[in-house]
Amino acid sequence: MSQPSGDRLAQMTRTLVVRAAALAGRARPDELAAVLYRSGGSAPDPRQDPRWPHHLAHLAERSAPGTERYERSRAEHWNGWTTPGVETTAQVHKVYVSPTVPGLATVLPVVFATAAALDVPSWKVGADAAGLHRADKIVLYLPSASRADTVAAALADLLDGCSAQGVPFTGQVGATGIVSRGQDRPGESWRAVVCRAVADALDEHRARLGPAAAAEAVAGAALDALADAYDVVTWRPGTREQVPA
Amino acid sequence: MTATEVRYLLHPDVETVPLADQDEVLVARRGSRVPPQLVSGDAMALLNRFREPSTLVEAVLAYSADVGADPMATLDEAFGVLVALTRTDVLVADGTAPAQTLEDRHRVGEAVGPATITGRIRVLRDSEIWRGVLADGARVVVKVVDDPVHGPGLVSRELAALNRLDGHAAPRLVWHHRTATGGTLVLDEVDGDPADLATLVVDADGRRRIASAVLDAYVDLHGRGVLHGDVHPGNVLVGPDGAVTLVDFGLAGSASAPPPRAGGGEYLDPAAAAALRAGTPPPALDATAEQYAVAAVVYRLLTGEAPHDLACERDEALRRIVQERPRPFVTVGATPWPAGERVLRRALSADPGRRYRSVRALRDAFVGAAVVPSPNPPDLGDVLAALDVTGSVWATADDARATHVAWFAARVATLTGDPLAHDLALVWASRCGHVSPPAPHPHSPLARAHRALATYARTGRPAPLRVARDIAVRLSTGGAEPVDVLTGGWAGLLLALECDRPALALAPGTAGE
Numbered sequence: 001m002s003q004p005s006g007d008r009l010a011q012m013t014r015t016l017v018v019r020a021a022a023l024a025g026r027a028r029p030d031e032l033a034a035v036l037y038r039s040g041g042s043a044p045d046p047r048q049d050p051r052w053p054h055h056l057a058h059l060a061e062r063s064a065p066g067t068e069r070y071e072r073s074r075a076e077h078w079n080g081w082t083t084p085g086v087e088t089t090a091q092v093h094k095v096y097v098s099p100t101v102p103g104l105a106t107v108l109p110v111v112f113a114t115a116a117a118l119d120v121p122s123w124k125v126g127a128d129a130a131g132l133h134r135a136d137k138i139v140l141y142l143p144s145a146s147r148a149d150t151v152a153a154a155l156a157d158l159l160d161g162c163s164a165q166g167v168p169f170t171g172q173v174g175a176t177g178i179v180s181r182g183q184d185r186p187g188e189s190w191r192a193v194v195c196r197a198v199a200d201a202l203d204e205h206r207a208r209l210g211p212a213a214a215a216e217a218v219a220g221a222a223l224d225a226l227a228d229a230y231d232v233v234t235w236r237p238g239t240r241e242q243v244p245a
Numbered sequence: 246m247t248a249t250e251v252r253y254l255l256h257p258d259v260e261t262v263p264l265a266d267q268d269e270v271l272v273a274r275r276g277s278r279v280p281p282q283l284v285s286g287d288a289m290a291l292l293n294r295f296r297e298p299s300t301l302v303e304a305v306l307a308y309s310a311d312v313g314a315d316p317m318a319t320l321d322e323a324f325g326v327l328v329a330l331t332r333t334d335v336l337v338a339d340g341t342a343p344a345q346t347l348e349d350r351h352r353v354g355e356a357v358g359p360a361t362i363t364g365r366i367r368v369l370r371d372s373e374i375w376r377g378v379l380a381d382g383a384r385v386v387v388k389v390v391d392d393p394v395h396g397p398g399l400v401s402r403e404l405a406a407l408n409r410l411d412g413h414a415a416p417r418l419v420w421h422h423r424t425a426t427g428g429t430l431v432l433d434e435v436d437g438d439p440a441d442l443a444t445l446v447v448d449a450d451g452r453r454r455i456a457s458a459v460l461d462a463y464v465d466l467h468g469r470g471v472l473h474g475d476v477h478p479g480n481v482l483v484g485p486d487g488a489v490t491l492v493d494f495g496l497a498g499s500a501s502a503p504p505p506r507a508g509g510g511e512y513l514d515p516a517a518a519a520a521l522r523a524g525t526p527p528p529a530l531d532a533t534a535e536q537y538a539v540a541a542v543v544y545r546l547l548t549g550e551a552p553h554d555l556a557c558e559r560d561e562a563l564r565r566i567v568q569e570r571p572r573p574f575v576t577v578g579a580t581p582w583p584a585g586e587r588v589l590r591r592a593l594s595a596d597p598g599r600r601y602r603s604v605r606a607l608r609d610a611f612v613g614a615a616v617v618p619s620p621n622p623p624d625l626g627d628v629l630a631a632l633d634v635t636g637s638v639w640a641t642a643d644d645a646r647a648t649h650v651a652w653f654a655a656r657v658a659t660l661t662g663d664p665l666a667h668d669l670a671l672v673w674a675s676r677c678g679h680v681s682p683p684a685p686h687p688h689s690p691l692a693r694a695h696r697a698l699a700t701y702a703r704t705g706r707p708a709p710l711r712v713a714r715d716i717a718v719r720l721s722t723g724g725a726e727p728v729d730v731l732t733g734g735w736a737g738l739l740l741a742l743e744c745d746r747p748a749l750a751l752a753p754g755t756a757g758e
Binding site for chain 2 (some may be wrong): 042
């Protein structure tokens, strides 16, 4: 049974937008976008054993039947699992899973088992300590919104008792914020697109309202300006006409 | 045929991995026990001349002509590398035995004794390990030893140890077949990870539990009269339930039939290291020497490091094993555990007479070592909230003050993992243009405290830590406004956090945050 969606990620995102609004006018839009994009993470321990990310993924793979049919890829920052032959550019509907770092060893096997059981075409996991401390450390890719919603709901149920880090600017699924949704544009990440749009709007409205305007007011005006294109409260993808499929 | 007439070949089993952003290449031969070797991009270009059989002279001349280099200079520079690569069978004389390509001795689906092979685990030139299954579905490992020189001895010792252990602390022997070059063993499959990997996904208590289980396994082993002879974390497997199984008994023995000495590095006991240093035969392995190796494994499981810093030349490494005491935990960046460190210091004594009388006594002392609970980290919620953009600090800070706040937030984020500190650090760093605050004056209390912390982290002596803690307390009484990481309450708070994690201490103005 799917949990009703809470508003933790919505509140977290609003807080980040207000912070960026305070910064707007002092930093250029691209810097604002970078701050927004990186927010929600945590700092890795510099002494973390570099083998840790690979071992976590290995444990998850080993415990999840069905993952052996996926092709493994390993880039500098991401480990990936993809169904052979699948058209990856068509997998634009994203499910984010964001446990706190201590919860990774518990959560990853559940994610892998669920992904394999529900035939998720592709997913990726941070391949280094920095990647596993990002908010969006685990991302699953699906070809349709309905399938992504099904996978997200299943994961939200299974991970309901796990502590959440949470991914800003994504649509929360379930009560805790450990699972959320996004939707890429072709060749562009959902969060990158949204963060850039918010940064541009903050820059514009800071200029319009002046340096003395309260950050809350600038944030509110910027989000209002984006409300036709995005659901600027819940950040669920696909709820506004202008969000490209 | 003279050396200059020999035609060498870069073996087809050699795999090369260019390192990103570096003009160096990792070179390894598939199936070899020799670790990958690092060669320069120039050396790799020369090596590529041996893709087809070539004499040294032909290859050097062709390479030099290509790059416009003096052939004599090329030969002078490359000769040592080429010799080293011939010794590790990366470069092989064409037509000789080492030039033969590695081929699997078995294949999936093949029956070996009572087992049917289901997958490959590892294939080396002198041995193979396969996954298999018995008729009743039980999963097994098929181990093949095929080495005319060492194989028969390895198999004899492994069989003797496994028969003696009968499935205790080790996999059960299901079936075996001996040959002139070794033989084949079918063993129960062990579901587990090397102990050092298993410790990566547990907390400090979990690491102590694994270490304790490792000691239990060696108590059992020695209690049954077996010496492992090849103690290292890769031969100590930890299952999902925390159960420890020891594997690889090819170098095992007993008190009455001690095995040949093997192993090295951090698990080499001081008596053997002294013998290696002196060029004399090492003393026979006994339970006390093996206690040292087991304690070195426990040290690594608890700290992620070796008891001694062995990143040095061989003779110096051996000297350190023979003469130096194991490093205090704090000096390798681990959380101090005084009682546990005392136990390990005794088990790692250079003098065997000072070690515990048995691994059982070591295990009992280890289990009894008091664990002092870590102090609860201070609640920084209010402190960090005061730095948010809705507070007065944001409204009033000038550029210089912003550098202090950015430093403070970034340090708290690193020292505690706090996500709010992480996000505040991003915003404040952007506001101040990613500029660091100035370094403290060398005679300031903060500078003295950081020097003391550095000494503590290097030596483990408690006196410098007391100095740093005293300074942290004094700074903390110095008031809370404005935010200043060089003096006053904010500096004192950061310093207090750094006293708990001295390996991560960093003075303001230092590159790194």
